[in-house]
Amino acid sequence: MPSTTAQPILQAHALRKTYRMGRVDVPVLKGASIDVHEGEWVAVLGASGSGKSTLLHLMGDLDQPDTPGGGFVRFERHMLAEMHRRDRNVYRNRTIGFVFQFYHLLPELNVLENTILPGLVGMSRLRYWRERGPLRARATELLDSFGLGHRLKHRPRELSGGERQRVAIARALLNKPRILLADEPTGNLDEDTGRDILDLIASQHREGLTIVMVTHDRSIAERANRIVELHGGQVVEQP
């Protein structure tokens, strides 16, 4: 169990996020704060529309909090808002791994290509030619360990939902990220397949990966070390 007194690896502080729907401002997050420590598996529980995904997007630098006074996200000692744009790209590429409810695989690429995509994004052509062997080996190893070794050349449309989500997790893990951000990773799967996916995430957690997972399902949230609930746009710690 990680220590809660140590410096958090990822900290969201007093986050505010407002969406504009036509002429109406709709506040989603109203000062949400959460500290995530290294090696933790935190489940963010909340009803649909409570702002779970928004919180995850802000923590993963896919979105920015309101300005001014919208709070901040800090990775170790680095404030995301103050990081150079290039460093933030590197943050999304190497530090964070995203897993989405709807898998979000590129339909034109096969399983192997989808998996090595984060590796390609972070590489120049020259570096790719130099490191393509280890890169492909890493992707193949991940897919093998997820039971997809025979599906490398298949397109996403040829896979089941569970297989697609395993490819998405393999893609998220390719660059050995410090933190996995999972947005309802089982939300689109049947119960058995969802359990398999959670087992897979749990195995990664056992290997030391920090995980933040949002879900609306308490039974799924209970697989995590710690559960926080988003309520009224704020994070409420659960006992």
Added chain:
Amino acid sequence: MYQALLTNRYLTTRVIPLIAVAAVALCVALVIIVVSVMTGFLNMVKSSGRVLMGDVVIQYPVQGIPHFELVIEELERLPEVAAATPVVDSWGLLKMPYPEGPNKDTRYVQIWGIEPESFARVTGYADTLYWRPLKENQRASEHDLRRLMTDQLVEDAMSLRDHRTGRPAIVMGMHVSEGNQRQRDGSYHPLGDGYWWMPQYEVTLTTLPVDTGGDLGLQPESFIFPIVNEFVSGVFVIDNTRVMIPFNVAQRMFHLDEAERVDEQLNPVGVFPGRATIILVRAADGVTPDRLRDMVATAYNDLVVRSRSGDPAFHVPLQREGFGLSIRTWEQQQAQFIGPVEKERELMRVLFSIIYLVCAGLVLTIFWAIVHEKTRDIGILRSVGASRFGIAAIFLRYGAVIGAIGAVFGLGLAWLVVNNINAIHDAVGEDAPRWTWIAAFILAGGALMMAVFEMMRDRMLRLVLWALGTIVLALLGIGLYFHRGTLLWDPSVYYFSKIPNVIDFNTAITTMIGAVIFSVIGAFVPAAKAADTDPVNALRYE
């Protein structure tokens, strides 16, 4: 690196980019075809000028240049001059051997009196002679009369003398006789399956000489010439009007030969020297026409000065540009044709540059649709660390690749069309073969059956596509059925008997580069839109 992978996959797995490639290819092909034909036309005007008149032309119409032999001798001493030849140039009436019966056709012709040997050294005369034995590797139909020819026809044409009788002979432009029919392969076949082959007939040439004062006070001259050959210069106006006769005969017919000079009491006081109305000069290797013109002008003016300081009877006319004797390069001589064609070509180039904007507009529209379709992919790529510039680069690269592939296909298409433009023209000029419209109707029937089949299966898109196919094929069949030969390139209007069919590679390269640049420009706006796409909204995009 991911841009290359995605560009490759977006290109090879979707139909929309193929439409963009086709659009660019058509734009590129259109520009290359139009400008190549215009450039070829211009080059033909230019090269034909050189083939027909050498590099520099000294001209003094009607009255002629006296002592032309001396002028030629002086010129041929210059190292810049390869050869020079005199020509008598005027007009006359030619009575043709056809039709059968006493009333023959008579037509107006340009008469060139030439010394064949020196004329051939200055111009491409020898190569323009048409009736000659086929070369070993020359392809020709089995009905081609040239299979029966001997070298004697060329020898007679090169001496302008009928070897059987020793009489002065005439060589006519191929289109002077209406009996010569141009075949699809570019060869000629006389009407009546060879019956009206001219070199077995005689023609009567009538001229109206002008006296030294420029007046028509002299009797018309008529002369019967056996025809010994016909020439094809490729310039319709020349082939349709010009005939060649021996220089000395032409001098006599136009009263430009040496004549006794008498005083008022008709006592001989000297001679009028023989005259030529044109002297054609060919440059030595490596000498430009402009330089040659300057050298010829200097030599000619020296001769004028020398002649005037000596024998008062020895008189050659002064050079005065635009009036009297002129010395011009072949380009200046052809300026009346070259100038307008050059301007027309530039006009075409500018007008067809609008095609680039069409190209950019098409790419913009198609890419806008692609970016719209790929919104979610953009969100995914941003989530795995792709930068905004990296996203934009995908679409810019995509635009460049589509532009480059389209440009290459466009060049290929243009090459196919331009290379076969005369065959296409000839095919359009004839009735459509029966099999073409039958095939179109059969295909239309097949498409109709497929449309009915898809209607029964309740598939709207396929039904519409097959129905459209049926309509297009049926219209094509109807069009072919009713198609009657249409003459698009009338040689009497367009100056040449053949459409230029060589790709202008300078234009091709600039057009291809332009297509790539404008495709990238067209991709800029969609690329910027892609870069600006909010990843969160993109991931939520359905």
